[in-house]
Amino acid sequence: MTVTFSDIQAARERIHGQVDHTPTRHSRRLSELTGAEVWVKFDNLHFTGSFKERGALNRLLLLDADERKRGVVAASAGNHAQALAYHGGRLGVPVTIVMPEGTPFVKIDGTRRHGATVVIEGADFTGSTAEAHRLRDEEGFVFISAFDDKGIVAGQGVCAMEFLEDAPDLEDMLIPIGGGGLIAGCSIAAKATKPELNVHGVEAAMYPSFSARRRGETPRCGGATIAEGIAIKAVGDIPFALADPLVKEIFVCEEADFEKAVAFYATLEKTVAEGAGAGGLAALLAHPDRFRGRKVGLVLCGGNIDARMLAVVLNREMVRERRLIVYRILGDDRPGMLSAMAAVIGGLGGNIIDVVHNRLALDVPAKGAEFDIMVETRDSAHADEIGKALGDKGYELRMG
Template identity: 45%
Template sequence: MTLQQIRDARERIAGQVVHTPCTPSQTFGEMFGGGAWFKFENLQRTGSFKERGALNRMLLLPEEDRRRGVIAASAGNHAQGVAFHAARLGIPATIVMPERTPLVKVSATERYGARVVLHGSVYDEAMAEARRIQEEEGQTLIHPFDDEGVIAGQGTIGLELLEQVPEMDVVVCSVGGGGIISGIAAAIKQIRPEVRIIGVESEALPAALRAREAGRVVTIPPAETIAEGIAVRRIGDHTFAHIQAYVDELLTVSEEEIAAGVLLLLEREKTVVEAACATTVAAVVNGHVAGLAGKNVVMVLSGGNIDVTLMSRIIDRGLVQDGRRANLRLRVKDRPGALATLTALLAEAGANVVRLDHNRAQADLWVTEAEIDLTLETRGRDHVEQVVRRLTEAGYVVERG
């Protein structure tokens, strides 16, 4: 990938994608003792960076290929980018999506005018079906990451960062198939090779890290992750070459850290992101990236197309991880006033009851006992410990959920 290819892509797509802001955050900078910036690719029209590469690749198509149409396989963001710009350009588009793709992404893709085919449980199965349809119907495959035209389009983010934060020392970016980090790294490293480029994956599916360890592209076993946008078992051949050449470090973060990252951005930065792009924040605020004190760090927020149901679950999980929501189980005497005594004690301890389940039917309960399942809002881990201590001192046996 030459710098000129990326510069040509920038001219080609200019005015057709959003030149997204990159703004500083004092709050996040204080968390690691440096300067923090966020690149808001979640503000693209389709909610993610993917439309940059999709648009650049389609603009490179000759007229005959445009008439035959394009096909893509995607869990959502690439699908929407292809569908949106194909409709603008008058190109017929077919998108193959895994059957478990969040409904919000399926609906948005259909709304942009594409034909949607749901196939398989994971991306790899959807891609296999896309290739079968392509062979049968003759469309051009717009790969979500393993294509030079797509990588060049994503690289336009790197050119923007060089202008928006010329003092940057570190760029942290999520990694799925590797398209975005390949483009950004290729653009930045060919102009400012001293800038550190850090890639972050979910520890459940670290395809790029395993490829680097093996020295070749490998297919890793399937796994579940809330970061479905980067749930890729095998990175691309093109992207692997770019990662090897330009990416300084590859790191992983846990599911709990990702969930907390989504919640942190929502609360502190007032921005909605999908779990895949919260990996960047998770890596920085949890200390996985060494040597950030005094450095200027750009975190790329790659997308914001999150299903509201998943968002609700992530918030709940993040609150528990952060100690602001606690699930407790305890036994009380099954007699008048027992619940009132318990709730009064919780009120004195400053805990708010979100949910209370009172159960007399457990097989291991004595006839004079009842089991109480509590969900509490608390102020943090220390407060949870105080609440548990108060309950224990009052004679309750407390189990944590």
């Protein structure tokens, strides 16, 4: 099965006026940070918060009258689900979505809010797909894969058409890979528009299905990744066949890379990215030398991250930068001890966030106490300055 640039152009005409042409902006901050000339396509600004709308709507518009009446079923961790639910509701097509256990609440609630029936079944995407197939067979629904479908791939390719119209000088494009629908469609469109452009994929280290298949290996996938939107154990057959000849390089990123990218989008670009959506920036941050001096396009493909998880990621990044640090101090358990330590920290401009006393640890003297003092600092140098001042005052630091 094949998808051509003509199919993508037809998909664009088909969905025109019903899906946003999302903005592309040059990022001065990310360019300064990485040494590349960075453009970002903000697909997190779609109404349902991700790139999935183009493919979902295109596929729904290809249904015949009987299929529309029967309704559709899909397995999705959230973004395909919300896109199908929203556009299915607009078109009067009943939508049932099977989601894996552990799907972020924001994605479950968003899908239900758009009018779909949500079924929580399966420990992962594979289990949810099996349940969706069962419902297809028993209920007569039309199954719409999140990625392994020509109509989906053609719709997703519109993303690259828009991107290159708005940033025609791009030399590289970084695209997250889960099932492969986005990179398949975008690589076809990009290579047809600008053959010399390099398309690169980004996978989570816990789910390297595309890169493993490219090497002829069985992928070893599993684990709770922040990039759950691309946590797919097996890349789709159709997307892989289409994308493999066109994609230059696959970058496999660790969890810390995704976390840092989510945090940098929030703090530098003032925009919300989910883990999978930040994949392009994760790869750029992990491999800056590979792209230094080049014109790089990042598809920020989704922003549906749970608010609690976003808060956790931002705090963890502060810990990495030592702007949030715990000083563990062994001292006497006597009145005034804590206030004296606080005076040292406060005198240097540290902001005490939390204090925990530990009197029961067996390596602490019976008349002593261990103090865990969490402090907000300006930067790593400031954290060292406070630690040195505490040591100079005679306090025994066990961990900085």
